[in-house]
Amino acid sequence: MTYRECMRRAQKLMKEADLSENAAMLLMMELANKEAHDLYMDYENEMDEALAQEFEEKLQILLTGMPLQHILGYEYFYGYRYIVNEDVLIPRPETEELVANVLAAYDEHFADQKVTCCDIGTGSGAIAITLKKEEDNLQMFASDISEDAIAVAKQNAANNEADVTFLIGDMCEPFIENKIQVDILISNPPYIPNDEVMEHSVKDFEPHVALFGGDDGLKFYRIIFERSQLFLKEKSMLAFEIGYNQKEALMKEAQRYFPNAFIEVLKDMNGKDRMLFIYNNLKHE
Numbered sequence: 431m432t433y434r435e436c437m438r439r440a441q442k443l444m445k446e447a448d449l450s451e452n453a454a455m456l457l458m459m460e461l462a463n464k465e466a467h468d469l470y471m472d473y474e475n476e477m478d479e480a481l482a483q484e485f486e487e488k489l490q491i492l493l494t495g496m497p498l499q500h501i502l503g504y505e506y507f508y509g510y511r512y513i514v515n516e517d518v519l520i521p522r523p524e525t526e527e528l529v530a531n532v533l534a535a536y537d538e539h540f541a542d543q544k545v546t547c548c549d550i551g552t553g554s555g556a557i558a559i560t561l562k563k564e565e566d567n568l569q570m571f572a573s574d575i576s577e578d579a580i581a582v583a584k585q586n587a588a589n590n591e592a593d594v595t596f597l598i599g600d601m602c603e604p605f606i607e608n609k610i611q612v613d614i615l616i617s618n619p620p621y622i623p624n625d626e627v628m629e630h631s632v633k634d635f636e637p638h639v640a641l642f643g644g645d646d647g648l649k650f651y652r653i654i655f656e657r658s659q660l661f662l663k664e665k666s667m668l669a670f671e672i673g674y675n676q677k678e679a680l681m682k683e684a685q686r687y688f689p690n691a692f693i694e695v696l697k698d699m700n701g702k703d704r705m706l707f708i709y710n711n712l713k714h715e
């Protein structure tokens with residue numbers, strides 16, 4: 431069978447199952463170890479039998495709706511490779527933008543200073559590990575309530591050679607208990623309202639503890655706004671990923687807990703309101 435024949439069939443099956451045809455292409459690129467242009471160059475060539483068999487086995491799993499990243503066992507985030515499995519949320523491109531904006535805000539407010547930073551609800555560790563790799567002046571702590579997620583995050587820190595201290599516990603509590611004072615707090619907490627209808631590949635394959643944030647989706651932001659007052663340094667910054675439709679409600683909540691802070695919501699590359707930044711006693715131009 432040629433690559434063309436194999437891909438034509440795979441993409442047809444994916445389409446019939448109402449799944450992304452592109453996932454089949456990405457699967458082939460990974461298994462054949464080819465960039466898209468190399469794959470197209472080889473399109474009329476016969477496939478190696480072992481490759482055809484492996485592709486067929488993995489395609490059948492893909493057709494169940496399992497995310498490609500779970501089949502491969504990893505996802506790339508900010509150019510770094512992260513192990514992912516059913517215990518952690520697959521890190522999303524929107525979250526890369528949060529990381530980029532935190533790095534820019536670090537340069538603006540803390541440039542060249544050694545600062546303490548925490549990532550609450552770290553999951554795969556993608557935010558904390560990437561920040562540490564990109565800015566070594568950050569003393570990085572990361573926490574999660576899920577012991578299984580922390581085990582994955584530790585593995586990711588080791589694989590990426592990043593010095594991050596991991597803590598297990600409920601939201602802000604490990605930082606309060608361990609008297610860790612932070613300059614920068616980051617979180618991408620679960621923010622999906624409990625009753626929201628979800629895609630099959632998300633609802634059935636990603637951990638629910640990573641997804642749902644109470645009746646209005648805002649439960650964990652309120653907890654962090656309230657409890658963080660006990661371990662934030664006087665001059666500090668908080669940065670959150672938020673749901674695209676949560677801007678107004680969250681601005682109001684943030685103003686209630688941080689009445690003197692400068693608060694802003696940033697848009698992602700699709701023009702959606704996706705990041706909330708709170709500058710606590712920091713001058714913001």
Ligand SMILES: C[S@@+](CC[C@H](N)C(=O)[O-])C[C@H]1O[C@@H](n2cnc3c(N)ncnc32)[C@H](O)[C@@H]1O
Pocket residue numbers: 518519520521522525550551552553554555556557573574575576579599600601618619620621639640641
């Ligand atoms: C939306 S996921 C974000 C994962 C990762 N930071 C990312 O951006 O890809 C939310 C994370 O919060 C964790 N979490 C849920 N409830 C928590 C709690 N009460 N305390 C600490 N972490 C919690 C979940 O286990 C999950 O890893």
